[in-house]
Amino acid sequence: MSLKEKVEKALETVRPHLQADGGNVELVDVSEDGIVFVKLTGACGSCPMAAMTLQYGVTNAIKQAVPEVKEVKSV
Numbered sequence: 082m083s084l085k086e087k088v089e090k091a092l093e094t095v096r097p098h099l100q101a102d103g104g105n106v107e108l109v110d111v112s113e114d115g116i117v118f119v120k121l122t123g124a125c126g127s128c129p130m131a132a133m134t135l136q137y138g139v140t141n142a143i144k145q146a147v148p149e150v151k152e153v154k155s156v
Contacts, residue, residue: 084149085111091146095138099125106139115151117143
């Protein structure tokens with residue numbers, strides 16, 4: 082399984098929580114050096130809590146499932 086596939090699988094675990102609030106997360110890219118680029122969409126794209134959601138929800142889920150990820154960035 083590729084790094085990108087592992088990250089996508091990890092995102093599947095947080096998507097239902099985001100979708101419950103009218104948002105979602107989209108995997109944009111995964112660099113070879115372990116940097117993941119995601120985009121919060123829907124209600125999450127304009128939510129004032131988006132930075133917290135990214136940091137504590139999305140980033141933690143990805144790093145727990147895919148330890149080789151070094152950083153998660155929002156685009």
